[in-house]
Amino acid sequence: MAVAMQPEENPIVFEQDFVITEEMIDRNKHLNNVVCVQWIQDISVNHSDSTGGTDLMEELGCGWMIHTQHVEYKAQAFLGEKIHGITWVPEYSKISTNRHCKFIRESDGKEIFSSVTTWVLVDMKRGRPVAIPEELKDKFRKKP
Secondary structure: OOOOOEEOOOEOOEEEEEEOOHHHEOOOOOEOHHHHHHHHHHHHHHHHHHHOHHHHHHHOOEEEEEEEEEEEEOOOOOOOOEEEEEEEEEEEOOOEEEEEEEEEEOOOOOEEEEEEEEEEEEEOOOOEEOOOOHHHHHOOEOOO
């Protein structure tokens, strides 16, 4: 689905901290990539919850569905490290949006991984994509 995205002037940036615990470590003794994908989901939902976007989406009878997700792993992370997550929604098409995330190790400022996820707004009763209303986009825009 190659669609033209329109950039947003003032996206709200949401931040969340994570700590790597023992159950998040894989056989290679570093942060498991499955945990990284879960953190992308968690920070996305928490961002939407914090702006009122989730409540409005549910009132509209809609849900966000992932169309594509690109994750780029840039460095390893280890047990006990604190990771700072940042997410924002910088662009929209008629029915989809790209959400960006970055996860940075607090101790040295090194980027551990980043992602771009294309979400499509879907009417939950029909199971079909719908146009994203301006009032929903407004939930992710800074107020002037």
